[in-house]
Amino acid sequence: MAAAVGSTPLSKGHHEVDRLYKHVFREYDSFSLRENDYVFGEYKIGGNAQCITRGRFVHHTSFLIDYKDANMDLLKMPDKAPDYRTNRSHHSFVCRLKDHMLSEGHTLPVPPHATSTQVADVISHHLVERIEGGMMTLMAEANTAQPAGLVVAKDED
Secondary structure (H helix, E strand, O other): OEEEEEEEEHHHHHHHHHHHHHHHOOOOOOEEEEOOEEEEOOEEEEEEEEEEEOOEEEEEEEEOOOOOHHHHHOOOOOOOOOHHHOOOOHHHHEOOHHHHHOOOOOOOOOOOOOOHHHHHHHHHHHHHHHHHHHHHHHHHHOOOOOOOOEEEEOOOO
């Protein structure tokens, strides 16, 4: 799932995105931003990119809700990597967001015998609701009606 969090004044951009995701993952103690990666503990669950133009800041995040091991096996080791990766393979470095969101004692409305796609849909919906709610909270705290946007794209593989 990729989420593009709408534009905000550049001076507040990075701080606001950090606050937003801390709100989204508030009941997950192991969640943090580490060397520009979103992680649960030592495992990467998402990455991000920014676009800065004319004093505006747009932030793009991709979360690893689920993936096929065979696809992960196709990836080469990157030339540049964060220090906390410590030369770990992709399988030892990244993890499925669904595994943490369904195993840390939190309840999501996943039907029994749900397919992988159905589980991903439930988690995506949950994240979108949390991101939208977090954006509204941040806008209210800033006492601004400045529009912010949320675009969600789901990659099937």
